[in-house]
Ligand SMILES: CC(C)(COP(=O)(O)OP(=O)(O)OC[C@H]1O[C@@H](n2cnc3c(N)ncnc32)[C@H](O)[C@@H]1OP(=O)(O)O)[C@@H](O)C(=O)NCCC(=O)NCCSC(=O)/C=C/CC(=O)O
């Protein structure tokens with residue numbers, strides 16, 4: 001029945017202050033207030049409905065996304081929302097769109113790689129959305145290998161311009177979000193050529209379309225690259241293809257914080273690391289870690305609530321069947337994911353601090369923590385997105401057959417999320433960057449340069465000193481093992497930062513105790529999963545392994561009565577969850593049944609095609625003809 005909380009009995013079991021946990025999850029009372037207010041604003045506005053997406057064609061879907069993006073912008077302007085509130089509104093609208101790349105990459109690239117003068121010129125236009133930008137780095141032939149990009153930017157001293165050109169088919173820009181049909185400008189990454197000499201890849205602001213009629217400018221060929229994984233999903237985004245045919249731009253449209261070209265055609269490299277050209281990717285990778293905790297917590301919220309609603313087998317004397325959340329196998333699959341959602345939330349908070357710290361240091365030309373920031377953002381982006389993509393799929397399986405319905409919200413969540421394992425850096429390629437950082441640290445052991453921060457522990461692994469000779473076998477040869485070491489390094493960071501979080505003041509009855517249970521589940525689940533490595537390296541004994549497994553089972557029992565309250569603490573509206581299985585009141589079956597009849601296929605009792613194909617079949621007309 002509507003209005004009845006079918007999960008009330010679960011909520012009454014909670015042993016902690018859920019409202020206090022909501023503040024912990026949000027990060028602060030202020031953050032909770034903004035999040036709660038904006039999520040309810042979006043949920044209550046029919047202009048942001050999303051329950052019809054799976055029935056729209058690609059063109060209808062895309063036009064609807066444009067409508068929503070424009071409506072969101074009007075809402076932001078009309079309500080005079082702050083930057084923080086506007087970002088939250090775009091988050092709860094929950095639809096991949098060109099605005100993601102405009103706000104999430106185009107603007108950060110100008111802020112991170114533009115000079116003061118360039119920022120003063122371009123940021124006001126971008127903030128008012130008088131231009132719409134995209135981040136055009138990847139090409140048909142190169143994505144991971146940025147130094148392999150082929151687009152050229154040749155300086156013409158006669159006209160004080162750069163000539164941007166796509167010399168080969170594989171140099172076509174390919175994938176940039178927002179590029180296909182909407183962006184008026186791009187930050188295009190190209191090989192800088194001055195006086196016949198190459199100076200590596202740099203970013204250039206290039207106008208693509210007329211601000212009058214949106215037609216592509218002279219020398220610009222641009223379009224969408226076509227349908228992607230899943231029906232609705234990421235197809236709300238116009239990932240595009242772009243070719244330049246000797247397009248001329250003013251010299252002052254090369255982003256010149258890292259390198260400069262003078263009007264006389266002199267190339268100058270600032271006294272900052274060349275890798276700052278990659279700074280936007282570092283920024284986005286740290287946001288992706290926070291996004292992972294959001295995506296995983298959505299899936300876990302759905303699977304946990306449904307696991308408490310679903311009953312299967314176990315009826316005694318005609319009594320109710322067993323809630324599937326009470327099966328130990330269901331708990332052993334679900335609760336580590338619940339713990340991971342919280343773990344990724346806190347590592348995301350720490351990474352945001354690390355990024356802010358390195359940004360502040362860079363402003364003072366202190367580059368000392370840049371390598372660690374690169375390794376942490378790359379490694380944690382890889383770790384959390386892999387675990388989240390796998391976790392969303394596991395949550396679908398935890399919901400049995402109904403998890404495969406679009407109305408469960410899980411197929412769409414999976415389809416939209418999985419490219420996170422690839423964009424902003426293929427996850428293996430990024431782990432190899434971490435491995436390179438770890439091996440460089442090993443090579444410096446014993447020198448005066450002591451490892452600090454997230455690699456401080458390596459001073460305690462003296463035996464690595466001897467294995468330096470092993471490196472002679474070559475990084476490539478050892479890369480599989482090194483990637484595993486990189487994952488372990490990142491897991492250690494996640495566990496240690498979760499433990500550090502617990503050492504902070506955490507208000508609310510029972511809140512810290514619940515987080516301690518989740519931290520122990522996260523850590524012991526990893527130890528159980530990788531116990532082969534721990535045993536073979538002598539880090540633990542078989543007895544330790546057995547104790548860990550026993551403790552894990554005990555922890556599952558401790559979290560069980562609090563499971564629903566722990567996912568309520570995410571404070572997601574039914575609108576944002578977009579899932580009948582995960583609805584707050586747990587009134588699943590009537591909603592599933594009602595939703596089925598809304599499918600367009602049920603608009604007619606007799607389906608289109610019956611008279612053309614089925615009736616002849618049934619009437620033996622086709623069978624007789626064949627015989
Ligand atoms: C794989 C990369 C990093 C290789 O870059 P390369 O220039 O070839 O560097 P090396 O591997 O030779 O390393 C040299 C040196 O530089 C350090 N380093 C590398 N990257 C960074 C960095 N970002 N910050 C700081 N330092 C960095 C590295 O550690 C070495 O240091 P040493 O001390 O050991 O010498 C590069 O090609 C790369 O990043 N590839 C991935 C491309 C990528 O992520 N593309 C994303 C495109 S945008 C996108 O996908 C958008 C998606 C939409 C959305 O997000 O919604």
Ligand SMILES: Cc1cc2nc3c(=O)[nH]c(=O)nc-3n(C[C@H](O)[C@H](O)[C@H](O)COP(=O)(O)OP(=O)(O)OC[C@H]3O[C@@H](n4cnc5c(N)ncnc54)[C@H](O)[C@@H]3O)c2cc1C
Pocket residue numbers: 101135136137138141142143144145174175176177234239419422423424425426427428429432
């Ligand atoms: C949905 C989506 C949105 C995107 N949006 C943008 C955007 O807005 N702007 C933009 O510029 N780009 C964008 N991209 C492109 C994205 O950044 C690249 O696809 C990504 O960086 C991976 O590069 P790649 O495609 O070249 O993969 P590849 O490097 O070709 O990967 C293929 C395989 O090769 C392996 N591999 C590659 N190099 C090595 C190595 N050295 N050692 C071992 N294995 C290796 C990889 O691990 C992988 O298994 C987007 C991509 C997607 C899917």
